[in-house]
Amino acid sequence: MAEEKTRQEYERKRRGLITALIVAVVLLFAGSSAIGQIFGDRWGMITLLVVIIGFLLFVWKYWRCPSCGKHLGPELSHRQCPHCGVRLMG
Known part of the structure; x- marks a missing residue:
């Protein structure tokens, strides 16, 4: 039973990490670009x-x-x- 809980926890962490990666990529491109255009390149780089x-x-x-x-x-x-x-897997 403990082994199954470990696998489930690993899979939950793996999905969370993939979600965080997607959010980070979107923020890198869209967020830093938008802030750079609105407030200037310096703030875009700081956001990045x-x-x-x-x-x-x-x-x-x-x-x-x-x-x-x-x-x-x-x-x-x-x-x-x-x-x-x-x-950790299968």
Whole structure:
């Protein structure tokens, strides 16, 4: 039962990370461009940096193994945790 909960938690985190990636990409292009046009290029670049740093902080805090809590790295589809070996997918 605990193994199934770990898989469900991993899948929930994976979907959340994909959603955050999509939101970050939209904000990078649309947000920084719109703010740059309205307030000037300087503010567009500041918005770009804030979105990038915010996304990286989110990934650093959020993308962790549900079992051991260690960071999972850049991949989005781990079969098992590279640190504790717990099975994460199928």
